[in-house]
Amino acid sequence: MEIGNELMGVTEWIPATVPGGVHQDLFRAGLINDPYQDLNSMQCEWVENRWWVYRTRIAIPFLNPEERAELVFKGLDYEAIITLNGIKLGEHAGMYEPAVYDVTEVIRGREFAELQVIFKQAPDEMGQIGKTSETFTQKSRFNYKWDFSTRLVNVGIWDDVWLRILPTSSLGDIALHTDVDEAGTGWIRLAAEIRQPGSRSEVLVTLLNPEGHSVACLVEQMDDGRVHFEIPITSPQLWYPNGYGDQPLYEVNIRLVCDDTVMDERKLYTGIRRLEYSQNEGSPADALPYTFIVNGRRIYIQGANLTPLDHLYGNVCAERYDWIVHLAKHSNLNMLRIWGGGLIEKTYLYELCDRYGILIWQEFIQSSSGIDNVPSQRPEFLKLLERTAVTALKDRRNHVSLAVWSGGNELMSEPNRPSTYADTNLSFLKALVAKHDPHRLFLPTSASGPVQYITREKGVSHDVHGHWKFEGNPDHYSLYGEADHLFHSEFGVDGVSCVKSLRKFLSEPHLKPVSMKDSLVWRHHGEWWDTYDRDKALFGQFESLSQFSDASQWIQAEGLRFILEANRRRQFRNSGSIIWQMNEPWPNASCTNLVDYYMEPKMAYYWTRQSFSRNHFSLDYRKLHYTVGEKLEADVYVHQGLQPAYRSILVEVLDTKxxxxxxxxxxxEAEECSVAKVGQLRFIVPQTDDGLFIVRLREQGEGSAQTNDYFFSTLEQAIYEPALRIEPASLHIETVGDWVGASMPYGMKSTVWTRTFTITNHGQSVALHIRPEERTDQYWMAADASFFSLFPGESRVVNVSCLTRTGELFKHLQESVSTDIRPDIAFRTFGSEQLVISNGAKVKT
Incomplete structure (x- = not known):
């Protein structure tokens, strides 16, 4: 301004990825080190405190005289100044409300235009330790440090940008709702707004069934800028959540026609279903409705909380969304809670959940802050919240997977008392939901009370959170086994990541068993989730990182399984469980996640998959150790799926030999979708060579592989220590056929590779917690069975699926995937550093 020279800047102009973020671009340019490695993120905190400029040259299409052009930024993070050809279009603050500018006169008659976006430094918002009442932005709060993340504040264009050419009249907001009446007729109800309607405007709606055949075609005239359709469908193909039926989607084509010319069109996909809510069985009169009903069938919620897929969420590619939703379905989940401290996710995630049958619990961008949890009443915040909420409501309401809205995460007007509809902030949001999406439930917050945290006190728990640790032996089992809450919308148990993942972000000096009290690096990657002392008390000293990781994951899986089975045994007095958490946005050494940052499923993932299986058996016990000669009494339960059954369960007590x-x-004899006690196991605890004994529940019948193993001890101290001393497993692995490639479901372009393996235990002792591992590290992997145990002479068939690993941040270019390499699967047992490959050969990790 003063001397006419352009400032050169802190960096040179460098290539930018859009959608994306500044950090990944800086890394690729060699200007920062990998922030996910060791303590490196602390050297990257300067990035959030700078202003950044994006610049590009865009080609301009020819505009007819009656056409207009809009420049649309779907996601700017966070506060930006936008110019085009040096003309300031405006300033924008907020991640979730699109920034839209009419640029017709700026670009008309031009072939090119220069677009510039200046991002101011990131706002100094509250992290997890702060005051919710002083929140003033709609920026993702976890960026500022949470228990599963560090402080690494994203800056950049995190969602799509496009130049939209509009005719004189165009389609505006669309509202789509489906229902099924008592006669079984399906209904699609559609409302559309028209911007600048012409004198002879009409809207044409064509409906295609899931097979692509036309089942309806309607035309409506308009004169007030709005049009409404009610489309009946006889004998509809109904949409159900995962585990309760299929997810057929109807295609809805909407065309705006003026004077026989198509001016604008939209294409939506929806499922036909009736969504209702009711109080639980035995629910207090003042309780909110926590039972979800789809097409007249009560749905027991088997869910997990979804955090953002990456700390730097603008760089998340479609394949990572594909795989995380695939893993959700694969683990028998039917709901994801999109947490209020993270994101209102990209549209693609909701489309995937529509296809996979994963219900969505969507929270608005509000969360607890530790010091106080009172919803912010600041006028500038409420204005931003309204804009975010309306944008989300108008877009996400059209997704059949969306099941419930929530005001935010752990909002409390006083300690241990969740905020209610009486709060000004939340009553405001409730009114917005009633206006823009009246068919769906709005819960004030999660948990919704009347007490916040799980408690041993009876009669006061409706929807509760907690806890997030293994509560100890036997306290964990008495707490959860005797709880009476109606709904459990957040809880978890922590466990260390697998060694394969630890090696990717911890340098060699830090690859050893350690308490976070003694390691700044481990503390930086999951301070809240230190399990070292817990695991040492149960297993004794660890000789290797593999032993520590395996032991920690065992207790995470054991603790989580008991909570899930205990809740499920009270179906529908308890109407569901939502695990904290499905994933993590950056690599933690230890966390409460089922799947780590590198998409490696932990032991807890597979034990969750089993606990949520449609036909399942469980044991109700109250501790992990017993004395020799003590009488052990434990009830046996069956959790039945969609078909009634008359079967038998074999329950055996075995030693490790x-x-x-x-x-x-x-x-x-079990009715469909039921839970029943089928008997009580009674036996005298035996003396065994190593103090361990296993109770195995197994369905009897030819070819049945369904088992559920519970591990107990007669030792007083380090009760599971003998598991580390079991003689090395002698596994024999046979491959069945070659790798077979197939497309991902629903037209996704990615190829999934599958192969079958038969694993046999040729040893003299039990092979504990057998699981496959993909060795090339060029694929994500999931199996239909993992972390299972085989006694001597037993075999099991395992089907493995792999998808090309892509989109991980801060990988060097030379690490790109070779399309010629097929997955390479080996198998590992508990505590071992040896991998077993085909025909029993062993290799060192």
């Missing part, structure tokens, strides 16, 4: 010390058979 496979010797049977007790055997019982329980026959049962």
């Amino acid at each position: 496979g010797n049977v010390h007790d055997r019982n058979t329980f026959r049962y």
